Amino acid sequence: MFAVTVLGNNSALPMHDRHPTAQVLTYKEQLFLIDCGEGTQMQMNAFKIRRSRIGHIFISHLHGDHYFGLFGLLNSYGLNGRRDPLHIHAPAALEPLLKLSFDVADVNLPYALHFHAIRQGSVLLDDENLMVTAFPVTHRIECWGFLFREKPRPRKVIPEKAREAGIPQAFYPQLKAGSDYRHKEGHITLNEEVTEPGPAARSYAYCADTLYEPQKIGEVVKNCSMIYHEATYLEDQQEKAAARYHSTAAQAARIAADAGVNKLLIGHFSSRYTDLQPFLEESRSIFSATDLAIEGTTYLVGK
Amino acid sequence: MFAVTVLGNNSALPMHDRHPTAQVLTYKEQLFLIDCGEGTQMQMNAFKIRRSRIGHIFISHLHGDHYFGLFGLLNSYGLNGRRDPLHIHAPAALEPLLKLSFDVADVNLPYALHFHAIRQGSVLLDDENLMVTAFPVTHRIECWGFLFREKPRPRKVIPEKAREAGIPQAFYPQLKAGSDYRHKEGHITLNEEVTEPGPAARSYAYCADTLYEPQKIGEVVKNCSMIYHEATYLEDQQEKAAARYHSTAAQAARIAADAGVNKLLIGHFSSRYTDLQPFLEESRSIFSATDLAIEGTTYLVGK
Numbered sequence: 001m002f003a004v005t006v007l008g009n010n011s012a013l014p015m016h017d018r019h020p021t022a023q024v025l026t027y028k029e030q031l032f033l034i035d036c037g038e039g040t041q042m043q044m045n046a047f048k049i050r051r052s053r054i055g056h057i058f059i060s061h062l063h064g065d066h067y068f069g070l071f072g073l074l075n076s077y078g079l080n081g082r083r084d085p086l087h088i089h090a091p092a093a094l095e096p097l098l099k100l101s102f103d104v105a106d107v108n109l110p111y112a113l114h115f116h117a118i119r120q121g122s123v124l125l126d127d128e129n130l131m132v133t134a135f136p137v138t139h140r141i142e143c144w145g146f147l148f149r150e151k152p153r154p155r156k157v158i159p160e161k162a163r164e165a166g167i168p169q170a171f172y173p174q175l176k177a178g179s180d181y182r183h184k185e186g187h188i189t190l191n192e193e194v195t196e197p198g199p200a201a202r203s204y205a206y207c208a209d210t211l212y213e214p215q216k217i218g219e220v221v222k223n224c225s226m227i228y229h230e231a232t233y234l235e236d237q238q239e240k241a242a243a244r245y246h247s248t249a250a251q252a253a254r255i256a257a258d259a260g261v262n263k264l265l266i267g268h269f270s271s272r273y274t275d276l277q278p279f280l281e282e283s284r285s286i287f288s289a290t291d292l293a294i295e296g297t298t299y300l301v302g303k
Numbered sequence: 304m305f306a307v308t309v310l311g312n313n314s315a316l317p318m319h320d321r322h323p324t325a326q327v328l329t330y331k332e333q334l335f336l337i338d339c340g341e342g343t344q345m346q347m348n349a350f351k352i353r354r355s356r357i358g359h360i361f362i363s364h365l366h367g368d369h370y371f372g373l374f375g376l377l378n379s380y381g382l383n384g385r386r387d388p389l390h391i392h393a394p395a396a397l398e399p400l401l402k403l404s405f406d407v408a409d410v411n412l413p414y415a416l417h418f419h420a421i422r423q424g425s426v427l428l429d430d431e432n433l434m435v436t437a438f439p440v441t442h443r444i445e446c447w448g449f450l451f452r453e454k455p456r457p458r459k460v461i462p463e464k465a466r467e468a469g470i471p472q473a474f475y476p477q478l479k480a481g482s483d484y485r486h487k488e489g490h491i492t493l494n495e496e497v498t499e500p501g502p503a504a505r506s507y508a509y510c511a512d513t514l515y516e517p518q519k520i521g522e523v524v525k526n527c528s529m530i531y532h533e534a535t536y537l538e539d540q541q542e543k544a545a546a547r548y549h550s551t552a553a554q555a556a557r558i559a560a561d562a563g564v565n566k567l568l569i570g571h572f573s574s575r576y577t578d579l580q581p582f583l584e585e586s587r588s589i590f591s592a593t594d595l596a597i598e599g600t601t602y603l604v605g606k
Contacts, residue, residue, distance in 0.1 A: 072371045076317070079315055100400050141408060
């Protein structure tokens with residue numbers, strides 16, 4: 001399972017029962033939290049997120065609607081007796097702010113909190129399945145997008161061909177990993193004779209809050225399985241969007257179309273809009289595989 | 304109208320669709336916010352609180368469940384273009400934390416934010432109708448209760464007696480304020496001959512998070528129209544309550560009974576309790592005029 005669950009889809013001013021930004025990314029057994037607006041822990045309760053499985057939290061920037069829920073979440077983990085370490089990846093300036101909030105309350109967390117300041121080119125996570133990197137986007141203050149890229153998935157053994165070639169089953173894991181098989185007699189069966197490519201590696205890019213930057217962002221998200229791009233306004237508010245370092249639904253769609261991604265998720269809707277349907281229509285008229293980020297809904301990343 | 308509306312009635316860990324502490328006190332046209340747990344601004348939306356009328360915010364202590372919603376509220380005021388000054392009364396350590404949160408986001412609020420550090424004996428507000436003072440309670444960190452005491456209300460003129468005494472109507476405002484009337488001929492009508500006492504002055508005490516301190520708190524809240532006292536636990540968890548500097552429903556009730564208050568509101572319920580009915584029963588068995596603090600409900604202070 002590789003999927004993203006939306007906890008908050010609104011821009012800074014919570015309204016229309018929409019909440020500030022937060023998303024949970026599920027990759028197999030791991031959960032990742034991307035941004036953490038006020039009320040995120042309540043949204044986790046409402047949508048039954050297994051929050052103890054979150055090991056890494058990624059904060060794009062320090063506008064309050066992207067991190068004011070972090071204080072409460074970290075404290076609640078403490079009250080719940082969490083023991084597993086927790087990693088926070090965020091702009092450097094967040095660290096003293098968190099520290100101060102613990103100091104004034106005389107809080108000692110029962111778990112290890114590891115703070116990682118994001119820097120240009122940072123690899124935030126690199127395990128056997130997944131690599132997470134940060135990429136800079138253009139906003140009023142330092143702001144980062146996040147790219148979650150799955151490692152190449154194992155090749156598939158074609159059992160009848162492997163049997164025919166006389167390869168023992170014990171060697172199949174190595175076949176999946178791409179090895180050739182050397183027979184006792186000395187000759188070699190090439191890997192591609194008895195395997196086929198595994199499913200394509202999947203990727204999710206979270207483009208945070210950003211000015212419309214088709215080249216810069218397009219390059220990063222090229223061919224992604226799914227991207228989330230903010231769409232604070234509709235296209236008729238293009239100037240306001242630019243003045244506030246935000247984007248429109250049409251702009252998000254153009255980026256998705258040009259970068260050849262499979263799916264686009266749009267969110268961070270301005271409070272001025274009660275009805276979100278026009279966002280969907282505007283984006284789909286340019287890029288049909290668009291979904292609105294709806295709170296409590298889970299979207300599959302790739303196949 | 305003198306009334307308190309509960310926005311959050313739970314202790315630190317939000318659960319059972321209950322929220323961390325916040326209350327709005329309405330006095331005539333003014334609104335006051337007492338504590339501001341995470342999600343307070345969303346609760347204000349849900350319960351249609353006229354938040355622009357809030358001129359003073361009182362924060363009892365710096366455990367997160369009493370102030371983590373403040374960051375978001377202050378920012379939202381800014382986004383909404385608030386111009387009226389806003390006063391925050393809180394432990395001194397909150398000021399640098401707020402400042403840092405504005406700095407990292409490069410926020411310039413469009414309204415004046417006045418921070419007042421609470422000190423022993425502080426008079427927080429003193430206008431023609433109301434005096435607000437802080438009183439220390441005993442918690443794990445510096446913690447303050449708040450006493451809202453109405454000024455003596457004007458006396459009532461008894462029109463037939465005033466007419467009979469030959470006092471012109473133009474003098475009635477002075478009669479209400481307590482003056483005697485000196486007739487042209489030199490003799491005097493004493494105020495109490497033509498007026499009766501106005502309605503009793505009302506008072507509300509918010510006792511914050513506190514250890515059971517019957518003497519210390521009892522003295523402050525003596526004869527109040529209404530007090531809010533925390534009741535984090537039921538009496539069978541008395542030891543746990545004391546260890547954590549909290550109180551039980553029975554303890555809150557004893558304080559109310561001994562201090563001769565008219566009404567008791569209990570809240571700050573631990574997340575371990577799904578059902579609140581036992582709190583009401585425990586408290587009412589000692590002090591019958593108890594109400595549970597229920598989110599979205601407004602309780603009248605006095606008559």
